[in-house]
Amino acid sequence: MHYMDYTDVFDDEPVRQRAARPKVRRTKQESPLSDIEHGGDNPQLEAQDDPLQPFLDESWIRKVLHVVKSGKEATVYCCEGGAASGGELLAAKVYRSRNNRGFKNDSIYQEGRIVLDAHERRAVKNKSRKGREVQAGEWMSHEWETLRALHAAGAAVPRPYAQRGNALLMEYVGDQDSAAPPLHRVDLDRGDTRRLFEVAMAQIELWLTHNRVHADLSPYNVLVSRERLVFIDFPQAVDPRSNSNALALLERDIANLCRYWEQYGVRADANRISRKMWSRYIRGDL
Numbered sequence: 001m002h003y004m005d006y007t008d009v010f011d012d013e014p015v016r017q018r019a020a021r022p023k024v025r026r027t028k029q030e031s032p033l034s035d036i037e038h039g040g041d042n043p044q045l046e047a048q049d050d051p052l053q054p055f056l057d058e059s060w061i062r063k064v065l066h067v068v069k070s071g072k073e074a075t076v077y078c079c080e081g082g083a084a085s086g087g088e089l090l091a092a093k094v095y096r097s098r099n100n101r102g103f104k105n106d107s108i109y110q111e112g113r114i115v116l117d118a119h120e121r122r123a124v125k126n127k128s129r130k131g132r133e134v135q136a137g138e139w140m141s142h143e144w145e146t147l148r149a150l151h152a153a154g155a156a157v158p159r160p161y162a163q164r165g166n167a168l169l170m171e172y173v174g175d176q177d178s179a180a181p182p183l184h185r186v187d188l189d190r191g192d193t194r195r196l197f198e199v200a201m202a203q204i205e206l207w208l209t210h211n212r213v214h215a216d217l218s219p220y221n222v223l224v225s226r227e228r229l230v231f232i233d234f235p236q237a238v239d240p241r242s243n244s245n246a247l248a249l250l251e252r253d254i255a256n257l258c259r260y261w262e263q264y265g266v267r268a269d270a271n272r273i274s275r276k277m278w279s280r281y282i283r284g285d286l
């Protein structure tokens with residue numbers, strides 16, 4: 001496979017050839033709950049009926065260390081890996097099913113996905129507790145399947161380890177001190193920005209080759225770890241073979257990243273990139 005050459009979509013702009021470690025913008029730190037022993041009195045864990053217990057029971061993890069981030073749809077924990085995972089740090093993402101927080105605007109993303117059985121469909125429709133659990137589980141499984149497929153394809157995504165109930169266990173991006181910061185909190189070195197932009201576009205193209213569009217791509221869902229980009233947060237990813245919104249979502253993903261890179265003087269034509277990528281995909285040229 002050869003990737004599209006994106007250089008023709010740039011305006012000319014001088015590039016300094018110095019690549020250095022990206023600087024992290026100082027913002028208020030999330031306060032990690034230091035040294036949480038699992039099963040202790042962490043209210044966030046208790047409120048979720050111990051969704052991480054299966055990972056402990058199966059020795060995927062040895063200990064839950066701290067909360068990395070509690071986002072709109074999920075809480076991410078940093079965990080110490082166990083015998084089954086080789087002891088590395090792992091990230092456990094636990095989806096919420098407590099209230100009807102409305103996962104994205106569901107129908108756009110769910111078109112073409114496998115339909116639930118009648119009982120589950122009714123529960124979702126009635127917005128019952130069971131329905132909310134079913135729904136959270138669905139998004140979770142979808143993220144799990146997507147990460148598995150993309151990681152196997154060599155994409156820059158965290159390696160997925162296991163999925164149990166509403167919890168997903170994956171490679172932790174970062175180190176014991178802190179999780180890798182998202183792109184929007186990093187000051188990229190100007191000499192390295194064009195390369196990183198091309199890496200990002202090549203990733204989107206690789207996912208498309210494997211019939212996936214991220215569909216919620218933004219600088220919030222790209223982590224920067226040692227000058228490497230790692231892409232996260234795939235529950236809403238869509239398959240262009242069965243979802244008629246795929247092209248629009250691809251255009252939005254590409255436009256979001258182009259907008260981010262504009263601040264570094266990388267002026268790329270987002271429409272042109274998505275059109276080219278899409279037509280190559282349709283022709284089977286990727």
Ligand SMILES: Nc1ncnc2c1ncn2[C@@H]1O[C@H](COP(=O)(O)OP(=O)(O)OP(=O)(O)O)[C@@H](O)[C@H]1O
Pocket residue numbers: 068069070071072073074075076091093158170171172173174179180182220221232233234
């Ligand atoms: N594998 C990982 N390694 C390190 N940190 C991670 C990992 N996965 C997620 N995070 C952290 O947790 C945050 C939330 O994860 P994610 O984006 O997958 O969930 P979300 O529910 O969409 O959250 P948000 O609403 O904040 O986007 C990320 O912004 C990142 O800081």
Ligand SMILES: [Mg+2]
Pocket residue numbers: 071220221233
């Ligand atoms: Mg996110």
